[in-house]
Amino acid sequence: MQNNKKTEQIELEVRRYRAIEKRSRLWDILLGALSILAFLVIWQILCTFEVVDAKFLASPLDVIRTIAVKVADPKPEGNTLFVNIFASFQLALTGFLLAALIGMPLGLLMGWYKPIDKLVRPVFEIIRPLPPIAWIPIIIVLLGIGTVAKSFIIFFTTFVPILINAYTGIRETSQVHINFARTCGYSNWRIFLTVGIPSAMPLTFAGMRIALGNGWSTLIAAEMLAANKGLGYMITMGRTYGRVDIIIAGMLVIGVIGLLLSGAIGKLENVVLKWKVKK
Amino acid sequence: MKGRKRKDILLNLLPLVSILLFILAWLVVSGGESSLIPTPTAVFERYLKLLEKPISKTSIPGHIWASLKRVLLGLLYGSVFGISFGLLIGWNKTCNRIFKPLFELIRPIPALAWIPLMTLWLGIGETSKVALVFLGTIMPITVNTYTGVRLIPKINIDAARVFGANNVQIITDIVLPSSLSAIIAGVKTALGTAWMVVLAAEMISAKTGLGFMIIRGTDVLDLPLVIFAMILIGVIGACISSLLTIVERKLCPWKSEIN
Numbered sequence: 001m002q003n004n005k006k007t008e009q010i011e012l013e014v015r016r017y018r019a020i021e022k023r024s025r026l027w028d029i030l031l032g033a034l035s036i037l038a039f040l041v042i043w044q045i046l047c048t049f050e051v052v053d054a055k056f057l058a059s060p061l062d063v064i065r066t067i068a069v070k071v072a073d074p075k076p077e078g079n080t081l082f083v084n085i086f087a088s089f090q091l092a093l094t095g096f097l098l099a100a101l102i103g104m105p106l107g108l109l110m111g112w113y114k115p116i117d118k119l120v121r122p123v124f125e126i127i128r129p130l131p132p133i134a135w136i137p138i139i140i141v142l143l144g145i146g147t148v149a150k151s152f153i154i155f156f157t158t159f160v161p162i163l164i165n166a167y168t169g170i171r172e173t174s175q176v177h178i179n180f181a182r183t184c185g186y187s188n189w190r191i192f193l194t195v196g197i198p199s200a201m202p203l204t205f206a207g208m209r210i211a212l213g214n215g216w217s218t219l220i221a222a223e224m225l226a227a228n229k230g231l232g233y234m235i236t237m238g239r240t241y242g243r244v245d246i247i248i249a250g251m252l253v254i255g256v257i258g259l260l261l262s263g264a265i266g267k268l269e270n271v272v273l274k275w276k277v278k279k
Numbered sequence: 280m281k282g283r284k285r286k287d288i289l290l291n292l293l294p295l296v297s298i299l300l301f302i303l304a305w306l307v308v309s310g311g312e313s314s315l316i317p318t319p320t321a322v323f324e325r326y327l328k329l330l331e332k333p334i335s336k337t338s339i340p341g342h343i344w345a346s347l348k349r350v351l352l353g354l355l356y357g358s359v360f361g362i363s364f365g366l367l368i369g370w371n372k373t374c375n376r377i378f379k380p381l382f383e384l385i386r387p388i389p390a391l392a393w394i395p396l397m398t399l400w401l402g403i404g405e406t407s408k409v410a411l412v413f414l415g416t417i418m419p420i421t422v423n424t425y426t427g428v429r430l431i432p433k434i435n436i437d438a439a440r441v442f443g444a445n446n447v448q449i450i451t452d453i454v455l456p457s458s459l460s461a462i463i464a465g466v467k468t469a470l471g472t473a474w475m476v477v478l479a480a481e482m483i484s485a486k487t488g489l490g491f492m493i494i495r496g497t498d499v500l501d502l503p504l505v506i507f508a509m510i511l512i513g514v515i516g517a518c519i520s521s522l523l524t525i526v527e528r529k530l531c532p533w534k535s536e537i538n
Contacts, residue, residue, distance in 0.1 A: 032379065035377045055399075114290060122297045126301065127513075130512060141497050141505075217392070220391050244396075
């Protein structure tokens with residue numbers, strides 16, 4: 001009897017606690033939505049009542065309209081929105097995949113085999129402190145403004161964080177695991193494959209996420225400097241033609257795609273690293 | 280034993296080999312008559328010429344200082360606002376609910392994508408460049424401060440409260456010191472972004488600065504100048520980041536994982 005009563009009491013407590021938690025989460029969403037709504041309304045008011053000159057700011061409604069129109073209309077800079085998105089997207093992915101394909105194995109090998117580390121490290125350290133943006137002009141001079149040149153720029157941008165993280169990741173392989181594998185008679189190469197690489201993967205994925213973010217923003221800069229399509233080109237042209245709505249619409253699309261890319265990497269990480277214990 | 284020693288010597292020779300190979304590769308690529316890439320000597324000669332005939336009437340230190348000033352000013356504003364804002368949304372629940380979604384809305388837009396809008400709003404002068412650096416730096420600093428505050432064990436704060444500390448004391452004595460290493464990590468990331476943003480902004484419109492030097496070089500196909508500017512940028516970037524590591528070591532000596 002006594003016991004039953006106690007359980008009941010505990011259950012009641014738990015239920016109350018859950019209710020409070022639920023209410024607090026609802027409150028979270030509500031306040032968040034309200035604040036975004038307020039932001040948009042103030043923005044709209046600023047534009048409708050011309051508090052801010054229409055030359056400098058387009059209203060949210062205008063921006064949405066522009067996005068809708070831009071899907072089919074190539075004016076003013078000559079490409080529809082999808083052509084621009086596709087152009088940027090393709091470049092970002094090409095450069096990124098190339099960097100992952102070269103940077104990841106190189107980083108892993110450098111972390112595991114000392115001679116490779118000693119050989120590659122100095123050159124890498126020379127290139128590393130240079131912001132990828134600094135490569136843009138010279139690559140454009142050497143390779144033009146086409147796909148190859150831009151893929152190269154993205155390659156340089158994404159290569160560094162991927163390599164560093166793969167390197168750091170494999171360096172942090174637990175010595176106990178390595179020793180254990182060695183005791184079981186595994187060769188160094190086999191330990192590298194079966195122990196080193198898997199334990200380097202979480203950090204490598206973190207590196208890829210950073211790389212993709214950096215690559216995406218560098219690409220925008222590259223397209224601003226020299227291009228004839230792409231989202232960066234679109235917003236610079238918006239600036240040239242004095243079309244604020246196009247600039248803001250472009251920024252919005254850039255932000256959303258950036259989010260989608262990092263989300264995609266997160267999904268991939270979940271699939272590849274199923275064994276990783278979630279927090 | 281002897282074999283091992285020899286192996287060690289060979290291993291330590293490898294970096295030298297690597298640098299030599301790098302220089303050799305540079306010489307080979309720049310060797311041909313028609314090659315666009317300048318030789319190392321051409322770059323050095325360009326540097327000597329630069330001493331006599333400065334670009335846009337600004338000496339080399341002048342250009343460096345122009346870029347650095349933009350980076351430092353933007354970083355200063357970014358740090359002040361970023362740390363305060365991060366503390367605010369990390370500490371106060373209501374502020375978190377109100378401002379976090381807005382922040383998350385703006386955050387995915389890369390700082391570089393702001394360039395057209397900023398030049399439209401603020402012109403192409405110093406203000407817009409500092410504002411761009413500010414935008415680029417405030418994001419990582421805010422995120423890191425916020426995360427740092429959120430990671431403080433609740434028991435530390437509760438303990439302080441039990442001993443009668445007020446909110447101000449808790450923030451200055453517990454919250455700030457505990458999140459310091461996260462904040463510094465944020466500043467480090469921010470510095471990288473700041474440097475990148477400044478270069479891009481200078482490439483698009485400026486009369487001084489290292490980014491301007493690069494773009495001037497490409498405009499008149501003066502590639503030795505471009506390479507020289509790139510070397511300068513790399514060296515300065517490396518100096519700043521090692522300076523920050525030293526600061527980090529001084530400020531939070533308990534953090535062991537600093538490499």
